[in-house]
Amino acid sequence: MTATAGPRSPRDLGRLRGELRVLLGAAPGVGKTYAMLDEGHRRAARGTDVVVAVVETHGRRRTAERLEGLEVVPRRSVEHRGTVLEEMDVDAVLARRPQVALVDELAHTNAPGSRHRRRCGDVEELLAAGISVITTVNVQHLESLNDVVASITGVRQQETVPDSVVRAADQVELVDMAPEALRRRLLHGNVYPPERVEATLSSYFRPGNLAALRELALLWVADRVDAALALYRDEHAIAASWPTRDRVVVALSGGPEGADLVRRGARIAGKGAGGELHAVFVARSDGLVERDPRALAEQRRLVEDLDGSFHTLTGEDPAEAVLDYARSVNATTVVVGQSRRSRWQSLLRAPVSQRIVAGSGDIDCHLVTHRWAGRGQRTVPVPLSLPRRVVAYVLAVVLPVALTALFALTPGWTEHEVPLLTQLAATVLVALVGGLLPAVLAAVVGNLLVNFWLVEPRLSLTVADSRDVLSLLVFLLVGLAVSSVVQAAARRTREAAAARAEADTLLALTRHGLATDASVASLLEQVRDTFSQHRVELRVRDVPTAPWRVEHAVGEEVGAGGPDGQDRPDRPDTELPLDDLSGFALYGRGLTASEQRVLTAFGIQAVVRMERRELAETAAQADTLAARSAFQTALLAAVSHDLRTPLAAIKTGLSGLVDEDVELDPATRRELLLVVQRSAERLERLVANLLDMTRIQMTSPAPELDAVLVDEVVRAAVHALPHVAGRVELARSELLVRTDPGLVERVVANVVDNAVRHQPEGSPVEVRYEADGDRVRVLVVDRGPGISRERREQVFQPFQRLGDRPARAGVPEGLGLGLAVASGFAASVGATLTPTDTPGGGLTMVIDLPAAR
Known part of the structure; x- marks a missing residue:
């Protein structure tokens, strides 16, 4: 091939x-x-x-x-x-x-x-x-x-x-x-x-x-x-179909028979290898189309389940649009349902199915019968307004009487056809104003008055001339024709207004949906305002057989009294399933079919937003799990490396002390004991930082706030670090802070320990205090190498040792967790930890705490 x-x-x-x-x-x-x-x-x-x-x-x-x-x-x-x-x-x-x-x-x-x-x-x-x-x-x-x-x-x-x-x-x-x-x-x-x-x-x-x-x-x-x-x-502009592969086009009308047609088309397409199924629905270009949106949605899902493609076309002539599409995809078969029109409706214009068959040419057509065929498409008449109908009935009586009186009092006009023509014009006028029934009344009254007053024999309803009967029939036919046009125009006007309202509503929905901060609750508020409802509920369920539960709701509680003092019903006025697992429940008034079509668009937006929120939550959980996983991986790597040194020192020192074959002088024994002590202190510090960092990563510490002297907290933290004795110069302060003293001690201890590591030999780390309104700052000042501005954010990340020096005597190494632990505990008590430059060189860590009032 x-x-x-x-x-x-x-x-x-x-x-x-x-x-x-x-x-x-x-x-x-x-x-x-x-x-x-x-x-x-x-x-x-x-x-x-x-x-x-x-x-x-x-x-x-x-x-x-x-x-x-x-x-x-x-x-x-x-x-x-x-x-x-x-x-x-x-x-x-x-x-x-x-x-x-x-x-x-x-x-x-x-x-x-x-x-x-x-x-x-x-x-x-x-x-x-x-x-x-x-x-x-x-x-x-x-x-x-x-x-x-x-x-x-x-x-x-x-x-x-x-x-x-x-x-x-x-x-x-x-x-x-x-x-x-x-x-x-x-x-x-x-x-x-x-x-x-x-x-x-x-x-x-x-x-x-x-x-x-x-x-x-x-x-x-x-x-x-x-x-x-x-x-x-x-x-080569070849429009004829070349049946190289079975492509079946199913013409959908928006009616309930569409599912049967789709299944029939799928069976035809599945008879040969490589068959394709295309479902087509033609919407009128003016937007005024009668269809069942839920039936179309179900048919779309059915087409997708059958591995077909669903297409919505726009055109004035559905038959021509379907055939144009079939030729464009080189279709071999068109499946169309028998028309739902009655015989009387089919007399006015050939059904779409017949026009498709007549124009299909070399494309095979399957005309499928169904239980809705020939039942007729009822058009619900749109009633005119009450004032308009009252005016029409008044005109239907007044105009024929006035015109008859005018011609009866005017000599010479009664022998002409002018009275009949004017009565006909009056009938047309009444039909334009009020529709069918007022027009029939005007035709009957006008014809009877002309026959009684103006036609021989006068003052009698006897019909001497067959032309009078014909005139009455003409009056009635004209009234019927004009009134049908008026009714159609009124219906189209209302449909156009409804379509415009739908378009405006959908435009507002689209604008609302494009807002990144738009929530499901705000969407339900928009539904409530758009359709004038008391309460709107978005219901969901886990499986199609489970009962509904309210996921989101806005408005007054069901059964609660509203502004009119009446309790709301427990049963919703409108229930609209969006799919098997979600749906709307509205309390206030029942919605029409067109309003439910717009409500379906709102429902799709609501479902999309819920899915978007669930995806965001899932992504956030995944990020958290990934961060925890990365932390645990780094933690294991650090533990496996950094805990070996103190453990090896402890093991070596203890082995020398307990070995009976080795004679140790007092100085050597003391040195070994100091090694064991320092290594144990270092190990204790490492384990404490590990536990603290794990606590911060896994849970947020709950602080117990109290008013304490900042000087007491800082001194307690420094005294808890034996290896910094004599290397920290503490200022005195009577300032009060509102914080958790235990957590702040850990913050100060880790910051001071980090400063001592980088402080030059013979120069102490300084701890000073500053008061600024409702804040108290603790400044830990060292004269070490400092940190460049672009790398200062990195010092608070776990396992970072930016510019660490080799371990000095009496200053244990760390996992690189000290400042990460300090930053986490500071955030939990409402404090901040900020690195700044020390004048003359070095780094100053500023611990900003809330002052006690």
């Missing part, structure tokens, strides 16, 4: 671009490379300049033999991590400039450092230079089918090529082989070495896998052929 692109445009010809021919296979071993070399030999025999740019023989003897007689461009060598890789030498091929280059394995990934990441990029460069290329690729390497192939074979291909590259080829030829024949090739050793045959036959090359891969390849090439055919038909 070969797919050929349409003719090139003059612009493409002007670029002298080479032609691309792709040999597509369903699996390795079907003979793509052999077919490519065969084509190379055929072209070379015709005098074409052909070279082999790159061919992978994979040790196959027959493929290597087929290379003989063809010029092979030497490959270039690339060294990567101690391994020498051979790649196609694009520059050498460009310098050689043949007419045709044979390039194997289009989806190959080039070695690092190559000009293009994929071989398809090399091929594109050759084509741009005017060199035609014949290449090979397997269907499992197509990007769009990678997941499908992985689900079939259990093997995900790492090397893929974009579908657009293959679709842009001038020719795509399928190199096909039956699964049984390919397995025989494997058994004969023509594909893989004998030691790999048994494993491949029982895994990737199982008969079911090969059959599925073959079907994928056939369908992909068939789609490519179909696209080329559509292009050809467009370029």
Whole structure:
């Protein structure tokens, strides 16, 4: 099977671009490379300049033999991590400039450092230079089918090529082989070495896998052929249908019979391989269309469940719109339902189904009967306003009487047809004002008055002339015709106003939906205001058989008294299911069908917002879990490294102390005890920071706020650090702060400990205090190397040791958690921790606490 692109445009010809021919296979071993070399030999025999740019023989003897007689461009060598890789030498091929280059394995990934990441990029460069290329690729390497192939074979291909590259080829030829024949090739050793045959036959090359891969390849090439055919038909303005594949178009009217038509169309499309199902609904271009929105929504879902596509078209003539669509997709069959119109309604205009059948031409039509056929489409009359009808009835009596009196008192007019014409005009006027019944009344009254006062014999209702009977009938027919026009105009006016109101409402809904901070509650408020309801509920349930529960609601409670002092009913006035798991309940007044259609749009927005909120919550939970997972991973890595040193020191010191074979002098024994003590203190500090950091990551510490002296809190924190004794200079203060003294002690202790680590020898860390209104600042000042401004945010992240110095005597190392713990505890008590520059060099950590009143 070969797919050929349409003719090139003059612009493409002007670029002298080479032609691309792709040999597509369903699996390795079907003979793509052999077919490519065969084509190379055929072209070379015709005098074409052909070279082999790159061919992978994979040790196959027959493929290597087929290379003989063809010029092979030497490959270039690339060294990567101690391994020498051979790649196609694009520059050498460009310098050689043949007419045709044979390039194997289009989806190959080039070695690092190559000009293009994929071989398809090399091929594109050759084509741009005017060199035609014949290449090979397997269907499992197509990007769009990678997941499908992985689900079939259990093997995900790492090397893929974009579908657009293959679709842009001038020719795509399928190199096909039956699964049984390919397995025989494997058994004969023509594909893989004998030691790999048994494993491949029982895994990737199982008969079911090969059959599925073959079907994928056939369908992909068939789609490519179909696209080329559509292009050809467009370029040659061919409107007639070419039935190359079963494409079934189902014409939907918006009525309840649509589900039956869709199922019938799906059965027709499913009779042959590759059949397509298209469902079409035509909406009138003026927006005034009678349809059941819920029925259409159900039919759309049914079409999608049957792997079809649903399309909404706009047009004045539904029959013509359906046929135009059918011809555009090259349909073979149109499925249409028998008209729901009655015989009387069909007399005015042929039903859509009949017009589709009459205009289908060479497209087959299936006319499906259903239980709603021929029942008629009732048009609910739109009543005119009461004042207008009262005026019409008054005119129906007054106008005929006034005109009759006028002609009776005017000599010479009674012998002419003028009285009848004026009475006819009066009937038309009454019909325009009040519709059918007032027009009939005006016609009867006018005719009787003319007959009684103006026609011989006068003062009698005797009809002496048959023309009087005819005039009465004319009066009635004119009144009927004009009144029907008035009723239709009134109905269309109301429909247009309703459509405009729907459009305005949907526009407001769209604007509201585009707001990023729009909530479901605000949407329900909009529903409540739009439809004048007392209460609006959005109900959900977990399964279709479960009872409803209220997820969101706005308005007055059900049963509670409203502004009018009356209790609200427990049962909603309008219930609108959106799907099996969600729906609206409205209390206030029942909604019309058109209002329910608009309410459905609101419901879709509400469901989308709930899903958006759930996705945001899920994403937030995922981020939290990812952060915790990253923290736990880093924690384990840090623990495994940093706890070893104090544990090893403790173990070594204790071993020396308890070893009875070693005589220790008092000084050495004391030194070992100090080592054990310092290591235990260091271990205690590390474990405390680990526990504190875990507490901050997993839960938010609950502070117990109290008014305390800041000086007492700071001194308690410093005294808890034995290794900083004599290295901290504390100021005195009588300032009160409102905080949790235990948590703030941990903050100060970690900040002071960090400052001592970086303070130069012989210079103490200073702790000072500042009062500023309702805030008290604790300043921990060191003269160390400081931290650059762009890196100050990083010091509060766990496991950071920015610019740490090597451990000094008496100053234990840490996990890099001290400032992270301090920042977490500070945030929990409403404090802030800010690094600033120390004048003259160094870093000052400012702990900002709320003052006690």
